[in-house]
Amino acid sequence: MPKFFVLSVLILLLPDYSFAQNAPDPMQCQQIRQAAAQYGFAAARRHALMTYGPEAVKVGDQCFAKTRRARR
Secondary structure, three states: OHHHHHHHHHHHHOOOHHHOOOOOOHHHHHHHHHHHHHHOHHHHHHHHHHHHOHHHHHHHHHHHHHHHHHHO
16 A cells, blocks of 8 residues: 555656646746846746756747737
8 A cells, every 4th residue: 555655646746748738828928928028038038948948948939929920
C-alpha cells in the first residue's frame, strides 16, 4: 500500500507535456501584454526565452498574433 501511494504521488507531481496547451488562455495573454508594455516587447521576449524557454516565446507570439488579427 505505501509503495502504491508513493508511486501515485510521484506520477502526479511530475510535469507532463501532454497537459501543455496549444493556445494561451486569456489571463496568460493579459500578463504577457502587461510585461511587454512595462518592459518593452524585446526585453519581455528575451526574459521569457532565458527563463521559460522557446515554448514560452511561442505562446507569447500567439498572444500578439491574435491581437493583430483582431484589429484588422
